[in-house]
Amino acid sequence: MFYRLSGVYHTRYQAARALWPIAADRWQVILLLALALAAPLFLSPLYLGSYLLPWMIWSAAALSLTLLMGLAGQLHFGFAAVMAIGAYSAIHMTRAGLPFELALLGGGVSAALIGTAFGFAALRVKGLYLVMATLAMQYLVDWVIINVPAISGGAQATLRTPAVSFFGLPIAGLEARYYLALGWAVLLTVFFLNVRRTSFGRALIAIRDKDFAAAVIGVDPFRYKLLAFLTASFMGGVTGALLAFCYYRAVTPEQFSFNVSIQLVAMVLVGGLGTAIGSFLGAGFVLLLPIVLTNLVAALGSAGILDVSQNLMAHLPLIIYGAMIIGFLLFEPLGLAKIYDNIRKYFLVWPFRHSRS
Amino acid sequence: MWYFLELLANGALVGLMYSLAALGFVLIYKSAGVPNLAQGTLVMAGAYAVWFFISLGLPLWIAVLIGCVVLFVFGLLVERLLLRHMVGQPVIMVVMLTLGLEILLRGLVPGVLGAAPKPLSIGVGLSPVIIGDVFLNRAYLWGGVLALVLIGLSLAFFRTRLGTKMRAVSDDHVASWAVGLSVERAIGLSWGIAGIAAVGAGTLWGSVQGVDWTLSGLLFPAIAVVILGGLDSIPGVLVGGLLVGILGSVIPGYLDSMVGGSTREVVTSLIILLTILVRPYGIFGREDIERI
Numbered sequence: 126m127f128y129r130l131s132g133v134y135h136t137r138y139q140a141a142r143a144l145w146p147i148a149a150d151r152w153q154v155i156l157l158l159a160l161a162l163a164a165p166l167f168l169s170p171l172y173l174g175s176y177l178l179p180w181m182i183w184s185a186a187a188l189s190l191t192l193l194m195g196l197a198g199q200l201h202f203g204f205a206a207v208m209a210i211g212a213y214s215a216i217h218m219t220r221a222g223l224p225f226e227l228a229l230l231g232g233g234v235s236a237a238l239i240g241t242a243f244g245f246a247a248l249r250v251k252g253l254y255l256v257m258a259t260l261a262m263q264y265l266v267d268w269v270i271i272n273v274p275a276i277s278g279g280a281q282a283t284l285r286t287p288a289v290s291f292f293g294l295p296i297a298g299l300e301a302r303y304y305l306a307l308g309w310a311v312l313l314t315v316f317f318l319n320v321r322r323t324s325f326g327r328a329l330i331a332i333r334d335k336d337f338a339a340a341v342i343g344v345d346p347f348r349y350k351l352l353a354f355l356t357a358s359f360m361g362g363v364t365g366a367l368l369a370f371c372y373y374r375a376v377t378p379e380q381f382s383f384n385v386s387i388q389l390v391a392m393v394l395v396g397g398l399g400t401a402i403g404s405f406l407g408a409g410f411v412l413l414l415p416i417v418l419t420n421l422v423a424a425l426g427s428a429g430i431l432d433v434s435q436n437l438m439a440h441l442p443l444i445i446y447g448a449m450i451i452g453f454l455l456f457e458p459l460g461l462a463k464i465y466d467n468i469r470k471y472f473l474v475w476p477f478r479h480s481r482s
Numbered sequence: 483m484w485y486f487l488e489l490l491a492n493g494a495l496v497g498l499m500y501s502l503a504a505l506g507f508v509l510i511y512k513s514a515g516v517p518n519l520a521q522g523t524l525v526m527a528g529a530y531a532v533w534f535f536i537s538l539g540l541p542l543w544i545a546v547l548i549g550c551v552v553l554f555v556f557g558l559l560v561e562r563l564l565l566r567h568m569v570g571q572p573v574i575m576v577v578m579l580t581l582g583l584e585i586l587l588r589g590l591v592p593g594v595l596g597a598a599p600k601p602l603s604i605g606v607g608l609s610p611v612i613i614g615d616v617f618l619n620r621a622y623l624w625g626g627v628l629a630l631v632l633i634g635l636s637l638a639f640f641r642t643r644l645g646t647k648m649r650a651v652s653d654d655h656v657a658s659w660a661v662g663l664s665v666e667r668a669i670g671l672s673w674g675i676a677g678i679a680a681v682g683a684g685t686l687w688g689s690v691q692g693v694d695w696t697l698s699g700l701l702f703p704a705i706a707v708v709i710l711g712g713l714d715s716i717p718g719v720l721v722g723g724l725l726v727g728i729l730g731s732v733i734p735g736y737l738d739s740m741v742g743g744s745t746r747e748v749v750t751s752l753i754i755l756l757t758i759l760v761r762p763y764g765i766f767g768r769e770d771i772e773r774i
Contacts, residue, residue, distance in 0.1 A: 200574050246755070250762045252573045253517050257709055261754035264702070268748050272741065387581060394578050440593030447586025454579045455567050 130473055144318055147473075161307055165300045174299050180409050181306040182368045187392040187404035188313045189360035194390070195399020196326060197353035198333025199247050200256050203263030204361055204389050207243070209381030210266065211236035211362025212369035213276055216284055216376060225289035225296070229366050236362020237355050239266075244354030248347060251336070263383050271378045285375045302371040309367055310405075313360060317401050329353055391446070395453045397462025406461035414449060415442035484615040489735040490728055491616055495626030497707075497727015499690075501719045502629040503683040504704035504711075505636060506676030512652045512714040513672035516565055517573070519580040522701025523587040524677060528553050528684030529693045530591050533602050542604060546685055553677030561673040566666070584698065592695045602688035625686040632682050633720055636675070640716070648672060652714065703730070706750045709757050712767025721765060726753055 133148075135141040145151045164177055190204050215232030219225055246258035270276050278284045289296050296302055320326040328349045331339035336346040369376045388411060396407020419441045425431040426438070433441075457463060503525050510518045518524075531552050535545035560583065568576050604624070611618040639645045651658045651668035658665050687697055703726055711722025734745045763769045 194574070200577075246758060250758055253577065253713075254709075254758050254762050256517075256574075256577055257705060257754055258758045260705070261751040261758075264747050264751040265755070268745075268751070387585070390578060391582075394574070398574075436597055437593040440589040440597070443585055443589030444593060447582050447584070447589060450578060450582030451564065451586060454575055454582065455564065458571065458575055 142322065158311070165303060170299055173303055176413065178299075178303050178306055179372050180405075180412060181303070181310040182364060182372055183389075183392065183408040183412055184405045185306070185310045185313045185364045185367070186361060186389055187396060187408045188310075188317050188401065189357050189364055190389050191393045191396075191399055191401075191404050192317060192320070192329075192360065193353055193357035194393055196321065196333060197329040197350065197357075199244070199350060199353055200252065201243065201259050201357075202256050202386050202390060203243060203259040203266070203383075204357075205381040205383070205385035206263040206266035207236050207240040207358045207361040208365025208368065208385075209270060209376075209378070210239050211365035212376050212381070213270060213284075214362070215366035216286055216369060217276075219287050219289055225291055225370075228289075229363055232366035233359040233363040236365065237359035240358025240361065241351055241354050243358070244351045247350050247354065260383070260386075263386055267378060267382065270381075277378055283375050283377045286370050286373075289370065296370065306367055306371045309363065313364075314401050314405075316360075317404075325349075325352070391450050395449065395460055397460030400460075400462035402465060403460050403462030406465065410461060411446070411449070415445045418445050485735070486732065487614075488616045488618075489732045491618055492622055493728040493731025494724055495618070495622040495727070496731060497723040497725065498626035498629040498633075498720075499622070499683065499686055499723075500700070500703045500707050500727055501723025502632055502679060502686065503700045504707040504719050504723060505633060505683075505716070506679040507704055507708050508711075508714060508716060508719050509636075509672045509676045509679065511708070512716075513648055514561075514565065514669040516568070516576055517580065517713075518676065519577060519701060519705075520560075520583040520587065521676065521680065521704055522698040523584045523591070524553065524557075524680035525684045525687065525700050526693075526695060526697035527556070527587055527591050528677070528681035529602060529688035529697050530595050530684075532681065532685050533600050533688065533693045534595055536602070546681060549681045549685075550678045553681050554674040555677075557673035557675075557677030558670050561670045565669075565673075584701070588695055588698050597694060599692040599694040602685065602693050604685060604689040606689065621686075621690045625690065628682070628686060629723075630720075632679070633716070636679070637716055639675075644671075702747070703750055706753045708764070709754050710764055712764030714768055715764070715766035718764055718766035726750065729753065 130147060133146055135146070140146065145154060161177075161181075165173055168177060186204070186208060190201060193199050193201050193204075211232035213232075214235040215228045218228035218231045223231065243259055243262050246262070247255055250258065274282075291301075291305060294301060296305055321330075328339070328344045331342070331344045332346050332349050332353070336350075339349075340346050365381070368380075373380060392407040392411045393404065394407070395410050396405070397403030419438070422431060422433055422441060423438065426433045453460060503521065506524060507518050507521045510516055510521075528549055531549035532542075532545050535548050536542060538545075540548070564579060564583065565576070568579055606621050606624050609620060611620050611623055640649055647658075647663050648668045648671065650661075650663055651665050655665050658668070683700070684693075684697065687700060691697070706726045707719060707722040709722075710725055711718025711720070730746045730749050733749050737745045757764060
């Protein structure tokens, strides 16, 4: 089989630490990247704009959250609020005349600063209490955004994003917006894959596994918990800004409500905690499966096979979404990344049945 | 002064009704150590169940009884089919499982029984009760009194033989096993009783604000109640409920006109945040000691 460890000999440490030591994995990544780059050529604008583009941005958001929840082990149920801070800051900065590139960074920085405040709760409590604290902060941030007219533009207001250009390229057409989102998702993926190999990433993993024990061996939990919140909030803030500029092209507070936070956690968990591929698979699954299944039921209904009332149809995405979360937690708690890993390991030793790793 | 007293009294009554919604959360957390974030939707499901049986033409008390049976069985099933598999898993898995249940029920129950708000009358008039210059909402008054009675009943229940067993299980699973108590049965029972408490809360809240999916939003004040009172304390539910209700009524009563927005959610959020930062285990909660 083309896909195996046999014949891969590491003679240097660099080779052993490579991200993808197996040639087939490298080809797979290159192929996927080429497909993503060529997507505007073979996908219709409808699919590109309403499926692939949001998929990339939500994957980037899930990557940011999985850095915090998967690597550092800090549960966060208010990540949509962090993204909202990034989105609103970036919009107000571009409206004030700042260039878009700086506004993106500014959105990230302001999200990082306020998001680190979420982290101060993590210094005191963990687990369930951290969930509750971040949840309360989500409500606080929502309330501030809605009730301060200088931020939201007034009650029930929608702020449209101004026309911007990114390093001279106008971000107006669908292709430009798609490539910007794709670029950010790729950048975050590369960062995420590499951060696990740095001392920073290893410190985060030590904190996740046991913060007291990490403190004993000289990893300062105080510092690294805050750094984890800082990094993830920066990434989340920029992602939120991109979500506003590339996908919605307008912001309202409802786009970043508590339910969105839950959706992000669901993406991370359904995909698999702390894995890059899981963020992409999870985001795609949580976004697309309810839509696909609802369309399927609607098609069956119009074909006269199933009789589903209008009311039930309207609630079907919610039902499927909830059932999906429950199903994954019961039957595959390690998520889609584990399923992918199982398949990959099967082919690594094919035609034998077991691998030792 | 009268305005303050009115806010105080109505807030206290609403707080008692919050306590009832939060009671199930504490029961489950106490016995199983599971934070049940689906408690809000259980309340909603309870309200829907009572409304459904009334709409079949049954009188109120029979509808409530059947609703209790339905939710009791549902609680047992949830424990047996879902939460039993989560023993020993990290807390994020358990939290997400109950949230998944929350989302599923929030779609399923209104999806099947109808999403439009439905009235649920428990035969309490609309005219306020007037004591001095204080106007008390009659529905809140009845709700508060009933909530107090139900919480008192649940406290009394823990003095019975079965309740003593459940207290033993909540103290120490392994020790209870060793003396021959069925830990699984006690945990299942606590889910069932949480279902019954949800029917009580659902009936009262449904009569106040109508039966639709927004009842599941009670989760948020309920969380504030249990965080403030302590996650595993039933007296804590009572005190936490009163405090959350009073603060959530008095502070918005004076501030809302100034900032022009509903500050009740802010007060609730701040209660959660400050409690966690100052005294994470709440007023009456038992402090966990962590080992390395």
